[in-house]
Amino acid sequence: GEALAVSARVAPLGSRLVLLLVEDLTEARRIEAVRRDFVANVSHELKTPVGALSLLSEAVMGASEDPEAVERFAGRMQIEATRLTNLVQELIDLSRVQNDDPLEDAEPVRVDELVAEAIDRCRHQAGTKQITMAAGGTADLRLWGNRGQLAAALGNLVENAVNYSPARTRVGIAARRVTAPGGDLIEIAVTDQGIGISEKDKERVFERFYRVDPARSRATGGTGLGLAIVKHVAASHSGEVTVWSSEGQGSTFTLRLPEAVAARDRASGDRTPG
Ligand code: ADP
Numbered sequence: 001g002e003a004l005a006v007s008a009r010v011a012p013l014g015s016r017l018v019l020l021l022v023e024d025l026t027e028a029r030r031i032e033a034v035r036r037d038f039v040a041n042v043s044h045e046l047k048t049p050v051g052a053l054s055l056l057s058e059a060v061m062g063a064s065e066d067p068e069a070v071e072r073f074a075g076r077m078q079i080e081a082t083r084l085t086n087l088v089q090e091l092i093d094l095s096r097v098q099n100d101d102p103l104e105d106a107e108p109v110r111v112d113e114l115v116a117e118a119i120d121r122c123r124h125q126a127g128t129k130q131i132t133m134a135a136g137g138t139a140d141l142r143l144w145g146n147r148g149q150l151a152a153a154l155g156n157l158v159e160n161a162v163n164y165s166p167a168r169t170r171v172g173i174a175a176r177r178v179t180a181p182g183g184d185l186i187e188i189a190v191t192d193q194g195i196g197i198s199e200k201d202k203e204r205v206f207e208r209f210y211r212v213d214p215a216r217s218r219a220t221g222g223t224g225l226g227l228a229i230v231k232h233v234a235a236s237h238s239g240e241v242t243v244w245s246s247e248g249q250g251s252t253f254t255l256r257l258p259e260a261v262a263a264r265d266r267a268s269g270d271r272t273p274g
Pocket of ligand 1: 156160161164194205217218221222223224228251
């Protein structure tokens with residue numbers, strides 16, 4: 001009787017263990033597949049501009065008698081070179097946000113400064129499209145995190161808002177403090193009046209290299225990595241990024257991140273120096 005009772009108690013435990021191992025294996029396989037896809041994507045993305053550069057340089061050599069053609073080809077070479085530089089830079093950024101613990105050198109980061117930087121980064125592009133940029137609610141708000149990573153995240157959202165909007169529209173950045181059970185959060189919402197994102201694409205735009213319209217993304221120098229970077233930065237700061245969108249009307253990307261003071265209180269003891 002006793003032995004039976006014991007084995008009855010052990011058996012479910014054993015099958016749970018087997019189940020866990022199987023789940024582990026499946027997860028390991030999934031990670032491996034994702035890694036393989038990523039390498040394949042990177043290779044493809046690198047090959048495209050390199051191939052174009054190679055063809056264009058041949059074209060330049062063949063057109064030495066025609067200065068106008070040379071100039072045209074050289075211009076396109078410059079575009080491809082810029083594309084390559086952007087891609088390499090975003091790959092470096094992505095690997096940084098994936099590998100570095102952002103909270104190792106966390107500090108209070110002023111939201112108004114982050115917003116001003118993000119707007120500055122897009123000023124030229126917005127200017128040529130006559131897009132108005134407006135920010136509000138940022139005064140006195142501070143985030144707790146890695147300055148460079150937070151700047152990259154917000155910069156990407158504002159850049160996208162400008163890139164995926166028609167001329168003479170408006171991009172708004174609104175910040176506010178929201179009370180949450182685990183401590184106050186700062187919400188930063190970037191709203192555009194652009195092309196919007198369909199329900200089906202909404203879930204996928206945060207994936208690495210996923211673009212709704214690859215040609216359009218490339219035309220604006222997009223790499224398909226921006227939102228993957230944003231998502232990583234949000235997650236590693238114990239925050240999140242969400243999207244609301246209405247096709248043809250516009251989109252709002254919202255970052256929710258820990259506030260400086262609250263984060264420090266929560267972490268008192270382990271993250272406070274000294
Ligand atoms: P990309 O470098 O292509 O902009 P992202 O990762 O930043 O890459 O975005 C992925 C895709 O999500 C974009 O190619 C675009 O199709 C879509 N997207 C991102 N932001 C917006 C936006 N504000 N409005 C409409 N579509 C967007």
